[in-house]
Amino acid sequence: MIALTLAEIARVTGGELQAAGPHTPETIVDGTVDTDSRGITPGGIFAAKPGAETDGHLFVDAAVEGGAVLAIVERPVAASISQVIVPSVVAALADLARHVVARVRDAGSLTVVGVTGSNGKTTTKNMLARILVDEGETVWPVASFNNEVGAPLTMLRVTPTTRYLVCEFGASAPGEIARLAGLVTPDIGIVLMVGMAHAGGFGGIEATVAAKSELVSAVRPGGTAVLNADDPRVAGMAGIARDRGLEVVWFGRGASAQVRADDVRVDAAGTSCTVHAIGSSAPLRLRVLGEHHVMNALAAIAAATRIGVTLAECVARLETLEIAERWRMQPLGSDSIRIINDAYNASPDSMAAALRTLAQITEPGQRMVAVLGAMSELGEFAEDEHDRVGLLAVRLGVQRIVIVGADARRMFLEAIAQGSWDGEAVFFADADAAYDYLVGELRDGDRVLVKSSNAAGLRHLGDRLGESVS
Incomplete structure (x- = not known):
């Protein structure tokens, strides 16, 4: 401080x-x-x-x-x-953070970037921080410090020599992003996507759209909104940005995006694509698993190039990033049995993306195993969304669907209803029982995804499995 x-x-x-x-x-x-x-x-x-x-x-x-x-x-x-x-200690932290960031900004050349979205916030802020840290002193959140306590604690780490502050803004109710982003009035606001994460708290998808758009409304006049051109709900926020006189920079997979990617390929070693930005192109080889992380990389590149980093520099730095964060598509185990521990957070979108990644990295002769727990904060949408995950696992041909915890039982029932009644789908009440089953069930060539919300606690099961097969 x-x-x-x-x-x-x-x-x-x-x-x-x-x-x-x-x-x-x-x-x-x-x-x-x-x-x-x-x-x-x-x-x-x-x-x-x-x-x-x-x-x-x-x-x-x-x-x-x-x-x-x-x-x-x-x-x-x-x-x-x-x-x-x-x-109130929480209110005091906010007031102190606002004062500290304003003092540093007034005295020097501090640039503040805010990141929000239903999925991908932590990965994107880590990618952006990796790019910016080579430009100058950069402060970014530890893990997912993105709430009313974590965000101010991150802001309070700035010093007189800090050049970049990357803030992650999460929320489970309307108004929270506005309050947090209002502490720093970002120079650049990144909105990644709008999905069903926390939809129960927001009261539905349209309320979620309004909540995520609070970041665009908080960007300081003359600033930049970095928006996902492929998500119509995010693209609609351009009107808010233009009404406030903000520059809009688009990222996405489509040809209309200013920062875009094509020729995307995924394998067990990472994700490859060609990135096009600011009039140039470059191949990018991410060590981070998952096609969905290409969009996170594009968002980080869009913000960084707006700041003045070249595309070549962005690519070179991103290629050194080994994992997005612990418990986020984290490879564990050995070459013979690979565990992908992605059990820090889960939403319908991220669950689907992780399952598709499992299918993409599993080669002929290998077996897909999905160890799945509950998704939190879906409210009235919980039953239908858990059903959809069970259906997707079956349609992707996952050979072993291991469902853990009473709150996730709908996935098991849906998998059974869709035809996985011959031992392909199994249910366990707790992680210990699932572990005992998996230790005896896993075999050479297995590719194992462990995925759930943080509250389900499967991240520790993933760690145990990784140790057991190493």
Whole structure:
């Protein structure tokens, strides 16, 4: 974080300062800000956020042991540390992030890029960060730090020398992206696609469209909207962009996109295509598995070339990226039995994309095995969408469909209804039972996809399977 006095932090957050020890209101702090006491480093600031399962105020002493010099709290705590007492720690983080980013932007040449979409946010921000980090100091989210806590924590990592801030904006209800993006008013806003992810929280697909368009509305005047030309719902956001005087840059697979790809090929080693952008073309060989990641790469390239990075530089840097993120199309195991652990998040679109990738990377003589868990936050659409996944698995010819967890049982029932009644589809109530089955079932040549939402916990099953066959 940038250097601020204790008095400035109290003023920005609307809090009351209680300085302790040698500290005075003019004491300067510039350490990292964290809500996890285990992540505190010397000189750090601990935000004691109350939570559903525990309360950060209980861990202030642990933060002090880690070297924290300031605690942002909602009530005074009996600890030997300076404290800023605020009405809401979450709101204080937002206020502090807004102030810090504005200070850095006013003092230098900071460019802020925001990324949203129903799928692909984390992969795209990692791809864009990989491109930009060679241009200058770049800050981007750890894992999926894209909510009301994670996004401000990312923003607070900027320093006076930061040139690029890449923010990932997630949401499960209307207004959340507007609030988060409003903290930084991005120079560039990327909208990847609109799908059924979180549709239950939004109340339907049209409400999801409106929520994702909040990023376009938050881009600062004179900025750029990077939009998916292949998704009609995203393409419709161009009207919002133009009404606000924004430049629109299109990416996609179609000929009308300014940044586009053709000759896409997928195999077990990665994904290849030819990229066309800003009047030039270049072959791209991604190590990241999955045809759907081509669109994420195009979005990153569209933003980076708008900033001034050449296509050749974008391609060279993207080709060094080995995986999108842990638990996202992550190859594990061995050449004989390959595990693809993609169980950090799941939506109908990403589930279908992962299953199609499994089919694309499985060669004749090899066997497709899909280990599938529930998709979260689909609300009234959950039953139909789980049915569609079971149907797709059968139509793709997956030889072993392993369904895990009661919330995913509809996939199993649909697979049975579609003809997988001779042992091809099996159901297990929990991951341990599925693991015991799979350890005895897997054989040389198997290509195994593990896919579910985070809440289903199958990412750990994927890790166990990867270790067992290595």
